[in-house]
Amino acid sequence: MSVNFGQPIIYCPYCTSSLESRKISGRERPFCPECESAFFEDPKLAVAVVVEQQGKVALQRRTIDPGKGLWTFPSGYVDRGEPVEEAAVREAWEEVGLRVQLDRLLGLYSSPGETVALAVFVATPESGNLQSLDENDAVGFFGPDELPDLAFPNDHAIIDTWRSGENRTIETPDIDLS
């Protein structure tokens, strides 16, 4: 299965009319001429969990795209109505079989044009056994100097920040507010 959350919506989900584009609240947005309503497309929120144990981090090898065959943290989408922390605990359990204790929020990762915002937690295993479960075919704890090929551009930045023992540095964006 392949789901592309970056695709624009084409038809009105309520009346199925073809959508137009209209500038509303400063941006071109999908607009239904029948319902006379605009659609404000939200970002998707995802969580990733850096599960650390004795200086190593739990990684899984993905069996699905994006990043099939490459390694990353337990991660996934937050369900609507689900507290973000619960999503982090759930993903670590579902994907690598570890019940984790969340220690800190490492940072939020997002960038212009990117449809997914990522909340990254640092956690430690509380119970369970590291095992290959959902969406992966191999798991392991890796030290920072023995990392396998990582799947996503943010992964290296996340590892570097985790190694530093600090949280992600926040920079105030220089945006045009006029």
Ligand SMILES: [Zn+2]
């Ligand atoms: Zn409509």
